[in-house]
Amino acid sequence: METPLFTYTLRLADNALVLGHRLSEWCGHAPMLEEDLALANMALDLIGQARNLYTHAGAIEGKGRSEDDLAYLRDCPDWRNILLVERPRGDFAFTILRQFLYAAFMHPYFERLAASKDETLAAIAAKSVKEMAYHVRHAGEWVIRLGDGTEESAARLREALEDLWPFTGEMFEVDAVEQALIDAGIAVDPAAIRPVWNATVDHVFGEALLARPRDGWMQTGGRRGEHSEHLGHLLSDLQFMQRTYPGATW
Amino acid sequence: MGAVLSFPPETGDAELAAAHAAAASVCDPEVPVLTIADLGVLRAVTRNENGIEVVITPTYSGCPAMDMIAVQVDLALEKAGITRRKVRLSLSPAWTTDWMSEAGKEKLRAYGIAPPVGKAQGRAALFGVEEVACPHCGSAETERVSEFGSTACKAHWRCLSCREPFDYFKCI
Numbered sequence: 001m002e003t004p005l006f007t008y009t010l011r012l013a014d015n016a017l018v019l020g021h022r023l024s025e026w027c028g029h030a031p032m033l034e035e036d037l038a039l040a041n042m043a044l045d046l047i048g049q050a051r052n053l054y055t056h057a058g059a060i061e062g063k064g065r066s067e068d069d070l071a072y073l074r075d076c077p078d079w080r081n082i083l084l085v086e087r088p089r090g091d092f093a094f095t096i097l098r099q100f101l102y103a104a105f106m107h108p109y110f111e112r113l114a115a116s117k118d119e120t121l122a123a124i125a126a127k128s129v130k131e132m133a134y135h136v137r138h139a140g141e142w143v144i145r146l147g148d149g150t151e152e153s154a155a156r157l158r159e160a161l162e163d164l165w166p167f168t169g170e171m172f173e174v175d176a177v178e179q180a181l182i183d184a185g186i187a188v189d190p191a192a193i194r195p196v197w198n199a200t201v202d203h204v205f206g207e208a209l210l211a212r213p214r215d216g217w218m219q220t221g222g223r224r225g226e227h228s229e230h231l232g233h234l235l236s237d238l239q240f241m242q243r244t245y246p247g248a249t250w
Numbered sequence: 251m252g253a254v255l256s257f258p259p260e261t262g263d264a265e266l267a268a269a270h271a272a273a274a275s276v277c278d279p280e281v282p283v284l285t286i287a288d289l290g291v292l293r294a295v296t297r298n299e300n301g302i303e304v305v306i307t308p309t310y311s312g313c314p315a316m317d318m319i320a321v322q323v324d325l326a327l328e329k330a331g332i333t334r335r336k337v338r339l340s341l342s343p344a345w346t347t348d349w350m351s352e353a354g355k356e357k358l359r360a361y362g363i364a365p366p367v368g369k370a371q372g373r374a375a376l377f378g379v380e381e382v383a384c385p386h387c388g389s390a391e392t393e394r395v396s397e398f399g400s401t402a403c404k405a406h407w408r409c410l411s412c413r414e415p416f417d418y419f420k421c422i
Contacts, residue, residue, distance in 0.1 A: 034396035034406065041398040048312020052341060123342030127311050130344065130422045138397050 004177045006060045007080060008187055009121065010070070011223055013053035014081035017071060018231070019102060020046030021238050022089050031092055038138060042099065045131040052124045059120075072242035076227050076235065083222040084167035086231045093153065094160040096142040100204065101164060103135035105171050108196040109188050117185040140204045147208025154209070161210060169218025171197075265332060269302045270295040272330040276322045279315045280401045283361040286319060290349025293340060301334025302327065307345045310402040347421050358419060359385045364407065366421035382418050384409035394418075 002010075023043035030036035054067035084102065089095050110132055113125035146153040172190040174182065181187035205212050221227065241248055273295055274287035286292040286306065294305040304323050308316045320337045327335045347366035355365035364385045382392050389411035399406040404417040 034398070037400070037406070038396060038398040041402055044312035044314070044402055045310060046312070048308075048310060052311055119342070123344070124311075127308075127341055127344040131311060134397060 004181055006057055007177050008181050009053055009057040011080040013050045013057055014079050015085050016046045017050035018081045019085040021234060025089050042135055049128045056120045072239045076231050077225040081222050082170040083219050083228060088230055091156055093146050093156040096139050097160045098164055099135060100139035100143050101168055103132050103139055104200040105193060105197050107132040107136050108193050112188045143204050144207045147210045165213045166219050170220050266297050268330045269327055269332050272326040273304045273323050276326050279318050283357045284354050288351050288354030302332050304337045305340050307340050309345050313402055364416055364418040366419045382407055385416050386414045387412040
C-alpha cells in the first residue's frame with residue numbers, strides 16, 4: 001500500500017523525468033544549435049529535479065529503493081505522471097508549446113511548494129522554481145515567435161494546441177490522496193495555480209495571436225497509472241540498459 | 251544559513267582547519283578557475299561525533315558536476331590525512347549567484363566568462379533587462395544569443411564591439 005506522500009512525490013518525480021526524457025530526445029536533432037543546447041539544458045533541469053524527488057520518495061517509502069530503482073525498474077501501471085508529458089515529442093512547435101504549458105503551471109506551483117510542511121519537498125521546490133522560471137520565459141518566447149511568425153509556424157502551433165489542450169486539465173486534478181496532503185499543508189492546491197496559469201497563458205497566447213481553446217472534455221488517468229501506449233515505448237528506451245543488464249553500473 | 255559560510259571556529263582544531271583548507275581548494279570541474287569556495291558551493295565544514303562533515307550544495311538541480319565535486323572533496327580530505335569524513339549534499343537553502351565571492355567574479359572575468367550581474371532577486375533578475383559587459387574588451391554593447399549555454403549555469407552572449415562570443419554566468 002502506497003502512502004499518500006509517496007504517491008504525491010512520485011507524481012511530481014514522474015512528471016519531471018518523463019518530460020525530461022522527451023526533451024532529451026531532441027539532443028542532436030533541434031532546428032538549430034542554440035535550441036539543441038536549450039532543450040538539453042531544460043531536460044537536465046527536469047531530470048535533476050526528478051533525481052531529488054525520487055531520492056525523497058524512496059526515503060518516504062522506506063523499503064530501500066533508490067532513485068535508480070524507481071526510475072528504471074517500474075513498469076507502466078506504476079508510473080504516476082500526467083498524460084501530457086508522455087505524448088510523443090511531435091514537431092518543434094508541439095515540444096515548445098507543451099514545455100510552456102507545463103512550465104507555466106510548475107513555476108507558480110513550486111513557488112508555493114517551497115512553503116510545504118515537508119522540508120525536503122520545500123527545499124527541492126525552492127531550487128526548482130528558479131529553473132522553471134527560465135523554462136517559462138524561453139518556451140513562452142518561442143510560442144510568441146512561432147505564433148506570430150510565418151504561416152507555417154502559426155499553423156503548426158495551432159495544430160499543436162489542438163492536440164495538447166485536452167491534456168492540460170489533468171494538471172489541476174485533485175483526488176483524495178492529494179486533498180489530505182493539501183489540508184495538511186504539505187501539497188499545493190492546484191486551484192490556487194489556476195488564475196496564475198490562466199494569466200500567463202492568456203498573455204503569451206495574446207502575443208502569439210493564438211486563440212485559446214474552450215475547455216471541453218479533458219483526458220485523465222496517468223496519475224492513477226492508466227497510461228497511453230506511448231509511455232511503454234518511452235520506458236523501453238529509458239530503461240533499456242537496466243532491463244538488459246540488470247545492476248549494470250559505470 | 252546565508253551568504254556567510256560556516257568557517258571552522260578558532261578552536262585550535264587543526265584537523266578541522268586542514269579539512270576546510272582541503273575542501274576549499276577543490277576546483278569546479280566545469281569552471282576550473284573557480285574553487286567551490288569561490289562559487290559558494292561549499293557550505294560548511296564541521297566536526298561531529300562521526301568525524302569531519304563537508305556540506306556542498308548544487309548550483310542547478312541537474313548539475314552533472316556535483317558527483318564529481320563530491321568525489322574530489324573526499325579525495326582532497328583523504329590526501330590531507332582525514333580518515334573519518336563524510337561529504338553531504340544539501341538542497342536548502344537553494345544556491346544563488348549572490349554567494350559567489352568578489353574574488354571569484356574577478357577570476358571568472360579574467361577567464362573570459364562574464365560574471366553574474368547584480369543581485370538575484372527572484373523574478374526581477376530573471377525578467378529584467380540585463381546589461382552584461384564583455385569579459386574580453388569591457389564593452390557594454392553586447393547581446394544575448396541564447397538563454398542556455400555550454401553548461402546549465404551559463405548563457406551564450408556575444409560582444410558587438412569586439413565581435414567575440416562569450417559565456418555569461420546566469421544570475422539566479
